[in-house]
Amino acid sequence: MKSRKPRLGGASHAKSNAAFRSAKRRIPGGVNSPVRAFGSVGGTPIFIDRGKGCRIWDIDQNEYIDYVGSWGPLILGHSAPAVLRAVRKALARGTGFGAPTEAETVLAKAIRRALPSAEMVRMVSSGTEATMSAIRLARGVTGRDRVLKFEGGYHGHSDGLLVGAGSGVATLGIPGSPGVPAAMAELTLQVPYNDLAGAEEAFASWPDEIACVIVEPIAGNMGCIPPEPGFLEGLRSLCTDRGALLIFDEVMTGFRVARGGAQRLYGVSPDLTCLGKIVGGGLPAAAYGGSNDLMQHVAPAGEVYQAGTLSGNPLAVAAGIATLEALEAEGVYERLSQSSEALVGGLSQLADEVGIPLTTTSVGGMFGFYFHPGPVRNFTEAKQNHEARFRRFFARMLKGGINLAPSPYEAGFISLAHRPADVAQTLDVAAVALKEAAKVR
Numbered sequence: 001m002k003s004r005k006p007r008l009g010g011a012s013h014a015k016s017n018a019a020f021r022s023a024k025r026r027i028p029g030g031v032n033s034p035v036r037a038f039g040s041v042g043g044t045p046i047f048i049d050r051g052k053g054c055r056i057w058d059i060d061q062n063e064y065i066d067y068v069g070s071w072g073p074l075i076l077g078h079s080a081p082a083v084l085r086a087v088r089k090a091l092a093r094g095t096g097f098g099a100p101t102e103a104e105t106v107l108a109k110a111i112r113r114a115l116p117s118a119e120m121v122r123m124v125s126s127g128t129e130a131t132m133s134a135i136r137l138a139r140g141v142t143g144r145d146r147v148l149k150f151e152g153g154y155h156g157h158s159d160g161l162l163v164g165a166g167s168g169v170a171t172l173g174i175p176g177s178p179g180v181p182a183a184m185a186e187l188t189l190q191v192p193y194n195d196l197a198g199a200e201e202a203f204a205s206w207p208d209e210i211a212c213v214i215v216e217p218i219a220g221n222m223g224c225i226p227p228e229p230g231f232l233e234g235l236r237s238l239c240t241d242r243g244a245l246l247i248f249d250e251v252m253t254g255f256r257v258a259r260g261g262a263q264r265l266y267g268v269s270p271d272l273t274c275l276g277k278i279v280g281g282g283l284p285a286a287a288y289g290g291s292n293d294l295m296q297h298v299a300p301a302g303e304v305y306q307a308g309t310l311s312g313n314p315l316a317v318a319a320g321i322a323t324l325e326a327l328e329a330e331g332v333y334e335r336l337s338q339s340s341e342a343l344v345g346g347l348s349q350l351a352d353e354v355g356i357p358l359t360t361t362s363v364g365g366m367f368g369f370y371f372h373p374g375p376v377r378n379f380t381e382a383k384q385n386h387e388a389r390f391r392r393f394f395a396r397m398l399k400g401g402i403n404l405a406p407s408p409y410e411a412g413f414i415s416l417a418h419r420p421a422d423v424a425q426t427l428d429v430a431a432v433a434l435k436e437a438a439k440v441r
């Protein structure tokens, strides 16, 4: 008897629809993080009941192959046995103490082993805290106030990083959200991603005022855009020459694209690294780290203040340690790369067959695609994405049981739980979904 593939997706979302109506009465937009509300794709978000391996089930018991993975942390897959065992073991001793535990040093050592630039790390509870704190440290040690970031780069929602692109080349940030003071936004300069000349121009325009450059070494918040050759190396030299700190925001790329993150992949060593997502194994943990000299400035060793009630929480630390240990196995990143390449390669081939342009990228266990002939090297080019096509594609994939990020400007994530058969099943659904998308002119 042919093994019956589990039926994926489904048309009934009655329970999710009811849950969304109820949630909207008590939670802004019915969600606890905006992207989850399906604002970019329309329709009602599915409410999740449970996850196992590469699959999730919504509360209507529809099954999906999942490429969100809690936005990156679940590189081992949902309910990974090693992670559940470690969390259960920690849970038996309590949920947290607001006091140091030895496990935090174990995790700090595991991070250091993978990322030699992070000689010392401070645990926090979110990527936002990690980047906000790293920037405060850079300002504290350089005595400078300005920050240079790149358009389309997302580093969490701290005031100084929620800025829109102003006008001009090295644009002074303007508030990207109500509530962000103009005075804060102005301290943030922005230039296009992959624009090294623009970064040099910013330093020329604001000599001795830029404390740090913060960059996603692979941009994962405008799809998936790798650095152009020489971009990261150029930023490294620029920061060294100009006395600014180079901050790699590896909240997404850390342990995602290589054991040592993008800094290992591209051979560029930042002054500070921000981590999140995978280092918490799906629970709330993040970190920022750098040389002993730099990190000695962080309170209470030094004067730069930063604190957190749940920083280094034992359950999150246990999940993080278990995840990083599993990623030390031989061939892990080759497997992740093979899966991502098989997926995006299949999507490209299918798009060619239906005659629509599709630009795809994949680096290690992350990938992106744009309904656009390409190239896509920065936010302006990413925004040429045919969004209506994306929306049609997304909806048909979801109906067919494939859970993608509900925005054309997010990266997708593969886990070690995705097998070749799961990717093949995904491409079967994609063949239909791309035909649907092709109807959108």
Ligand code: KE4
Residues within 6 Å of the ligand: 033, 034, 035, 036, 071, 125, 126, 127, 128, 129, 131, 154, 155, 156, 157, 216, 220, 221, 249, 250, 251, 252, 276, 277, 286, 410, 411
């Ligand atoms: P959190 O504060 O959400 O833990 O991390 C912020 C952050 C910092 N740096 C990078 C490179 C990030 O990608 C993120 C958060 N990523 C988004 C997805 N693109 C999280 C999803 C969400 O906002 O709900």
